[in-house]
Amino acid sequence: MKRHLISAADLSRDDALLVLDTAEELARVSSRSVKKLPTLRGRTVVNLFFEDSTRTRISFEAAAKRLSADVINFSAKGSSVSKGESLKDTALTLEAMGADGVVIRHGASGAPYRLADWVNGNVVNAGDGTHEHPTQALLDAFTMRRHLGDLDGRRITIVGDVLHSRVARSNVLLLSTLGAQVTLVAPPTLLPVSVGTWPCEVSYDLDGTLPKSDAVMMLRVQRERMNAAYFPTVREYSRRYGLSADRYAHLPEHAIVMHPGPMNRGVEIAAEVADSTRSTIVEQVGNGVSVRMAVLYLLLGGSEPAIGAGE
């Protein structure tokens, strides 16, 4: 039986399209005066955040509340985790409280996967270390679909710190499932060793790739995860891999500019590009709520989940 959403690879093409179509209908709820559906009444969703987050946590909370679920927010700061409690013991505590769904963000890759063994509820990965962030990939795909239509055969370029990015991995997996062609552009030091096995192309030449892109996604340079010198200077990185106004002008007319946030203006993306009309950065945040509602509904709404990974 399908239960969890831990990796974007858990979703088949049909699953992914079901989430996106469901999100499309649920987005309409956000424009009503009563922005609430009774669907998850009486179910409890725990937001388990061991790492800092603004967008994702608020977005999951809003999504669960719009579906009438009871939401318990847990952040590692100020909890027994700072007294040394392990992930497993925290999980057992949640289990005792009867959590139907657990949304987890953790600094260690694979934490949601371990958690899924310990709790009966449905686990949703909200970002684990440098591994995956499937709901971000879903909301990115949702945003692209709204602007570009069917993603089959579309060319998506993902630029920047792929090595430390869980967003890049989830996006590559999901977009290739949906039939898009993904190209990663990054300095060789910021690409994972295993990138050859990913279903995508790799390039070191941003200027050559941009004119052929339907969407370009800029990734944040994650300096908090960097323990070595991956590039000589920020200025040099920005010159070679940043989306400047100059480079923006070389994008096709219909192409959109995306960023999962939070962004470093002036490093990977120029401020005027981030604020341009073809930038979907703010829209992505709004779409996040609809997509997460769809995921929660499809996992928790029925007698058994309609999407996700097996036991």
Place this chain on the structure above:
Amino acid sequence: MSAARNQEQPQYKAVLEAPEIRRALTRIAHEILERTKGGSDVVLLGVQTRGVNLARMLCRRLEEVEGLKIPCGSLDVTMYRDDLRMKPARAIGRTELPGDGIDDKVVVLVDDVLFSGRTIRAALDALNDLGRPRAVQLAVLVDRGHRELPIRADYVGKNLPTSLKETVKVLLGDVDGRDAVLLGPKTDPKGDDGK
């Protein structure tokens, strides 16, 4: 829906054919105009999925009868159903209200088959979140009885006494290639909406 396949199965017999459905809808159109004193402020809302097509057919009929352009929309009640937890989560349909909304309007819900009444209860809950109509009425093509809630239709195409061992299928031209109401033996013991 496997309606097209079931159409071939001999154990299904047609209780209403296209001309009878057309006459029933024409009569309902007249009744709506009569009851609402000319149809001003009326909004038709079709309940997903077959109800939406029926609402559009009814809308065309109202225009033919009185030359009135009645606003017509669709209502998806999936998220309001009381049996959600008995089946895997299902895909949801579109809710589309006409431009002016439903506040202070006379909303006529349109559905194909009235059975337990649970779909209509869900529809009433959904309406509650969408606005405050002046009145809500219900039009159905077939009333097959066996109500489980105190709900009745204002406009009925045909009262069709059935047994719980039977199932009623409504085929409509736009989706199924043919207008008909079929009565046959129940095939899926878990299928509880009787359509």
